[in-house]
Amino acid sequence: MLEENSSFKEPMRADLSTEEDERDNRPWYAIRLFTVRQKAVAEFFKENQFEVFIPEEYVDVEDSDHHIKHVLRPVVRNLLFIKKDRDEKEVKKIVTESSYKMSVVTKTREDRRYSEIPAHQMYEFQAMCNPELTMKKFLSEQQAHLKKGDKVLVKHGPLKGLTGRLVRSNKKYYLLKEIPGMAIMLKVTRWCCEAL
Numbered sequence: 001m002l003e004e005n006s007s008f009k010e011p012m013r014a015d016l017s018t019e020e021d022e023r024d025n026r027p028w029y030a031i032r033l034f035t036v037r038q039k040a041v042a043e044f045f046k047e048n049q050f051e052v053f054i055p056e057e058y059v060d061v062e063d064s065d066h067h068i069k070h071v072l073r074p075v076v077r078n079l080l081f082i083k084k085d086r087d088e089k090e091v092k093k094i095v096t097e098s099s100y101k102m103s104v105v106t107k108t109r110e111d112r113r114y115s116e117i118p119a120h121q122m123y124e125f126q127a128m129c130n131p132e133l134t135m136k137k138f139l140s141e142q143q144a145h146l147k148k149g150d151k152v153l154v155k156h157g158p159l160k161g162l163t164g165r166l167v168r169s170n171k172k173y174y175l176l177k178e179i180p181g182m183a184i185m186l187k188v189t190r191w192c193c194e195a196l
Helices: 006-013 016-022 038-047 088-097 119-128 141-146
Strands: 028-033 056-062 068-074 079-083 102-104 136-139 150-154 163-169 172-179 182-187 193-195
Touching: 028 038, 038 079, 088 102, 119 172, 119 182, 136 141, 136 172, 141 172, 141 182
Parallel strands: none
Antiparallel strands: 028 079, 028 102, 056 068, 136 182, 150 163, 150 193, 163 172, 172 182
């Protein structure tokens, strides 16, 4: 379900094909962190002119006066995403020369090439990670691989144009979107989806 926030609903309803023309098609990398300083690492990449994305969600936090506040917090603290805007060798050099411990997610343990996330897939993932959306669940790669479902395209509603797998969890239907490093499930009604 969506919260009543019309400023968010309208951009999501827009035809994704026209938006794709306006966006660049550069892929993204998932960066696995071995430090608790996620914000500092994000700043490091921004200083090196990378576009950075950290999935966030609202959580309830109680302050010292026992008031509950909604605060944006990262979904996972050991992962962030950067847009590839230069050669893989240059990215590797920046990552290895950094004072922070991190690594770029690779295709497999045997194939050490960096796993690239296509621009359209990352765009859909970012749209699904919007903290204003409710009824979503974040999963690890391993949990997502265990979910069975058919590839679908959402044809109606505020998620129109998004693709993923239609899966069930707790007797509800979700649109599952996987990328290297993590996955997200967003509640959707089955009749809004069309099999691919």
